[in-house]
Amino acid sequence: MPIEPQRLNDRLTRLAAFGQTPQGGVTRLTFTPEYMAAQSLVREWMEEAGLATRVDAVGNLIGRREGTEPGLPAIVLGSHIDTVINGGRYDGTVGVLGAIEVAQALLDDGLETRHPLEVVSFMEEEGTRWGTNMLGSRFMLGRITPDYMQERKDRQGISIAQALAEAGFDPTRYREAARDPSEFAAYVEMHIEQGAVLESLGAPVGVVTGIAGPLFMALRLIGRTDHAGATPMHLRRDALVVAARIVLEAQRVAKETSPTAVATVGRLEVRPGAINAVPGEVDMTLDLRDIVEAQRDAMEQSLRSAIDQFAAEGGVRSQLEELSRHKPVLLPERMVAYIAQACQEEGLPVHRLPSGAGHDAQVMASVVDTGMIFLRSRNGVSHSPEEFTSLEDISLGTRVLLRTTLMLDAWEK
Numbered sequence: 425m426p427i428e429p430q431r432l433n434d435r436l437t438r439l440a441a442f443g444q445t446p447q448g449g450v451t452r453l454t455f456t457p458e459y460m461a462a463q464s465l466v467r468e469w470m471e472e473a474g475l476a477t478r479v480d481a482v483g484n485l486i487g488r489r490e491g492t493e494p495g496l497p498a499i500v501l502g503s504h505i506d507t508v509i510n511g512g513r514y515d516g517t518v519g520v521l522g523a524i525e526v527a528q529a530l531l532d533d534g535l536e537t538r539h540p541l542e543v544v545s546f547m548e549e550e551g552t553r554w555g556t557n558m559l560g561s562r563f564m565l566g567r568i569t570p571d572y573m574q575e576r577k578d579r580q581g582i583s584i585a586q587a588l589a590e591a592g593f594d595p596t597r598y599r600e601a602a603r604d605p606s607e608f609a610a611y612v613e614m615h616i617e618q619g620a621v622l623e624s625l626g627a628p629v630g631v632v633t634g635i636a637g638p639l640f641m642a643l644r645l646i647g648r649t650d651h652a653g654a655t656p657m658h659l660r661r662d663a664l665v666v667a668a669r670i671v672l673e674a675q676r677v678a679k680e681t682s683p684t685a686v687a688t689v690g691r692l693e694v695r696p697g698a699i700n701a702v703p704g705e706v707d708m709t710l711d712l713r714d715i716v717e718a719q720r721d722a723m724e725q726s727l728r729s730a731i732d733q734f735a736a737e738g739g740v741r742s743q744l745e746e747l748s749r750h751k752p753v754l755l756p757e758r759m760v761a762y763i764a765q766a767c768q769e770e771g772l773p774v775h776r777l778p779s780g781a782g783h784d785a786q787v788m789a790s791v792v793d794t795g796m797i798f799l800r801s802r803n804g805v806s807h808s809p810e811e812f813t814s815l816e817d818i819s820l821g822t823r824v825l826l827r828t829t830l831m832l833d834a835w836e837k
Contacts, residue, residue, distance in 0.1 A: 426532045427525055427826065429819040435469060435521050436818075439505065440513035449510035449809030454548040454559075455483065455591040462505055466520060466545055473528035475543060481593060481600035482563045483547040489527060491539045491833075497609040499537070499832050500792075501526060501825065502544030504560070504784065508552050512811025514818075518799065519614045520545045522822040529826055537833045539609050546784045553578045553587075555640060555709065556748040561787040566602035573598065576747075605791035610759065610832045613785040614797040614825050616813045617777075620804025627775045628817040629824055631763045632796035635779045635786040636684065636713040637720055637752035643670070643731065647740040649696055649704030661739040664694055664703035669738075673730045674710060681723045685714040686780065715752050715778050753786045759795030762835075766827035770820060781806075795828065797821050 442462035443452035452458050463485055470477050475487030488498070503519025523543040530537065546564075551557030554576045562568050573585040573595060585595040622630045647661035671689045678687035688711040695705040710727065714720035728744065735742040764774045777798065785796050799821045802812040 426529045427819055427822050429815050432521055432525055432818055433815050436513060439517055445510050447510055447809050450507045450513050451509050452507045453553045454506045455587050459506060466505060469524050470543060473524050474531040475527055481597045484560045484564060485545040487543040489541050491537050493538045496539045497607055498540040498542045499609050499829055500542045500544055500611045502546060503613050503615060504546045504549035506548055506550050508550050508807045510809060511807050514616045514811050514813045515806055516549060518616060518818050522614045522825055525822050526826045526829055539833050549784055554584055557782055558784050558787045561784040563601045564603050565791060608792040611788040611792050611794045612828055613783055614821050615783060617798040617801045618781050618806035621777050622798060622800040625775055627773055628800050629767055629772050629821050630775045630777050630798035631760055632755060632779050632798055633760055633776045634715055634754040635783060636715045637717055637750045638782040639712045639720060639724060639749045640747040641710040642745045642747055643708050643710060644743040645706040645740050647704050650702040652700045652702055655702055660702050662702050663706040663740050666734050666738040666740045667706040667708055669734045670731055674727060677723050677726045682714060682719045685719055685723055687712050717752050750782060750786055753789045755789060755795055756793045759793050762828050762831045763795050763797055766824040769827055770823050797824055
């Protein structure tokens with residue numbers, strides 16, 4: 425099948441230039457000039473692959489080629505091109521470019537499909553800008569409200585609605601991005617693993633069985649700013665001391681909840697931030713995940729209790745806000761089996777594993793049969809300039825994606 429590794433490599437390299445950082449990473453936040461320029465180039469590549477393109481009412485980029493049998497729902501392939509701050513060039517991007525390569529291979533080989541084929545580059549998957557992830561896929565399923573669009577703001581105080589307007593969209597027309605689930609036959613996403621399981625097994629490609637459910641929360645601790653030299657320890661209301669206890673408690677609770685539970689404090693902002701001032705205010709985030717929802721929720725309740733206790737003991741007020749909550753999902757066995765078969769046909773061993781990271785696939789899985797293909801990550805590193813997946817592995821994964829697409833196209837419900 426005509427997958428061209430050099431084309432994939434050239435496109436990965438060209439896309440990485442948009443938002444390249446001095447450290448060698450990529451910062452490409454949704455609707456920034458770097459992001460919009462990158463999306464424009466991806467759109468050109470979609471059109472080269474024979475896809476008719478459009479950008480929906482909230483900025484999801486969609487390429488489509490029609491099938492031979494009118495009325496059939498679409499097989500959808502996709503991922504995202506937004507990044508974390510100083511992230512890597514492979515996270516999300518390989519899924520979008522691999523999907524375009526599948527469309528290009530079908531075009532080059534003169535193959536038609538019964539079903540329409542859609543390639544989607546979802547906006548704001550990472551959650552970096554507004555602290556709420558999988559935004560594009562949630563818009564596509566009609567799960568975002570006007571209040572949410574106004575309330576969620578980035579660090580510059582720009583709301584989702586305002587950012588849409590500044591990017592040339594009409595935020596009052598956001599409902600036009602919503603799709604009827606009956607339009608979809610299946611969704612498949614190829615993604616780097618972002619962990620070291622496949623590398624430890626010596627496997628280039630993995631078959632995802634389920635996706636952990638992330639819970640994002642923002643916590644504000646309000647104490648009192650005092651002079652560091654003139655305020656005795658017993659009179660302090662130090663917000664950072666309370667925050668430090670919470671960081672350690674999050675680590676303890678995750679370790680004791682389950683082997684698949686994780687908890688992360690990824691952002692900590694301390695005010696006033698002076699060497700000679702007692703910290704009076706702290707903003708921090710909490711990211712809780714588990715493949716089992718009940719275990720994640722138990723971890724959440726333990727932390728909520730601990731936050732209340734530590735804040736009271738430290739004379740600090742706490743304000744905890746839920747940013748987003750997603751259910752863990754088990755992917756359908758049929759989809760797992762198709763991807764496993766595609767791996768076998770490529771002469772690859774079949775390794776099944778869960779995803780600890782969140783993806784648009786888990787949103788799509790709530791309405792349509794969904795599968796995921798993982799690619800080996802060197803040293804398990806992701807969200808970093810050190811993130812790396814070899815071109816050979818990307819090409820193999822793309823061939824698996826192509827075979828999976830053709831199997832789905834032949835499947836009869």
